[in-house]
Amino acid sequence: MKRLEGRTVLLFGGAGGIGSAVSLRAGAEGANVVVGSRQHDHATAVAAEVEANGGTALGLGVDIRSETSIDAAVDAAIAAFGGIDAVHVNAADMSPETIQADTDAAAIDLDVFDRSVRTNLRGYLACTQRVIPVLLARGGGAIVYTSSAAAFVGEPERPAYAITKAGLNSLVWHVASRWGKEGIRANAVAPGPTVSAAVDSVLPDSYKQEMLATLRSPRLGKPEDIAAMVVLLLSSEGEWVNGQVISVDGGRTLR
Numbered sequence: 001m002k003r004l005e006g007r008t009v010l011l012f013g014g015a016g017g018i019g020s021a022v023s024l025r026a027g028a029e030g031a032n033v034v035v036g037s038r039q040h041d042h043a044t045a046v047a048a049e050v051e052a053n054g055g056t057a058l059g060l061g062v063d064i065r066s067e068t069s070i071d072a073a074v075d076a077a078i079a080a081f082g083g084i085d086a087v088h089v090n091a092a093d094m095s096p097e098t099i100q101a102d103t104d105a106a107a108i109d110l111d112v113f114d115r116s117v118r119t120n121l122r123g124y125l126a127c128t129q130r131v132i133p134v135l136l137a138r139g140g141g142a143i144v145y146t147s148s149a150a151a152f153v154g155e156p157e158r159p160a161y162a163i164t165k166a167g168l169n170s171l172v173w174h175v176a177s178r179w180g181k182e183g184i185r186a187n188a189v190a191p192g193p194t195v196s197a198a199v200d201s202v203l204p205d206s207y208k209q210e211m212l213a214t215l216r217s218p219r220l221g222k223p224e225d226i227a228a229m230v231v232l233l234l235s236s237e238g239e240w241v242n243g244q245v246i247s248v249d250g251g252r253t254l255r
């Protein structure tokens with residue numbers, strides 16, 4: 001029996017490095033996969049790949065900065081598959097104009113902070129607000145968010161990014177506490193440095209070595225490493241895991 005057979009999984013940010021791996025893995029595990037991504041064409045391409053592998057998928061454009069857009073994605077998932085059983089909220093503002101300008105607390109332009117919060121925190125709360133009633137209508141369900149090792153390690157740069165991920169961890173704890181008894185499980189996966197094959201081919205070796213030096217494992221992460229944990233948490237095998245932020249980071253953190 002496949003782990004997500006007959007379940008409908010909605011992904012917000014399902015077509016990037018980690019999101020694509022989760023979409024593909026969920027499809028291979030028998031889920032109806034609704035691949036939501038800001039770029040509609042990316043979402044459609046990943047959905048086509050899920051289907052080429054024998055799975056069932058729908059690709060759609062969604063921007064988690066907009067409640068209207070989130071509503072439309074939720075409605076489309078329900079129209080296509082009759083309901084939603086599990087949700088992965090994974091999108092983050094990783095654009096160069098945000099991440100590269102996320103310098104330090106003294107220098108950061110507050111617009112950079114606002115943009116980070118808008119997607120990585122407000123967007124996550126907005127997705128949560130929309131999906132909770134839908135999951136409750138099914139008698140419960142699983143939400144997995146994507147946090148980051150950055151929330152724990154105290155990096156000297158990227159304060160806005162780290163603050164949003166630390167805030168997200170509190171959202172996990174809140175949702176599990178508020179709706180756990182009603183059958184909703186909320187967890188997060190906190191990746192360490194994770195590189196897709198496409199990114200790996202363009203990253204300078206020196207940068208990869210620098211990241212590797214922060215780990216206890218002998219290699220950097222791959223999106224499939226993260227997808228394996230996300231799918232476990234989305235499935236009934238993760239039924240007794242609730243309110244956890246689980247590091248999948250090659251030993252970047254020791255918690």
Ligand SMILES: NC(=O)c1ccc[n+]([C@@H]2O[C@H](COP(=O)([O-])OP(=O)(O)OC[C@H]3O[C@@H](n4cnc5c(N)ncnc54)[C@H](O)[C@@H]3O)[C@@H](O)[C@H]2O)c1
Binds near residue numbers: 148
């Ligand atoms: N790659 C890593 O090393 C790493 C480490 C720790 C945490 N993470 C987290 O993993 C998640 C995925 O990151 P990734 O490395 O796969 O990056 P990525 O850039 O490949 O994926 C991010 C995805 O989010 C989508 N997105 C951005 N803004 C959006 C919005 N407003 N609405 C909808 N979709 C939006 C993008 O289109 C993209 O597909 C992020 O939450 C990131 O913070 C990544």
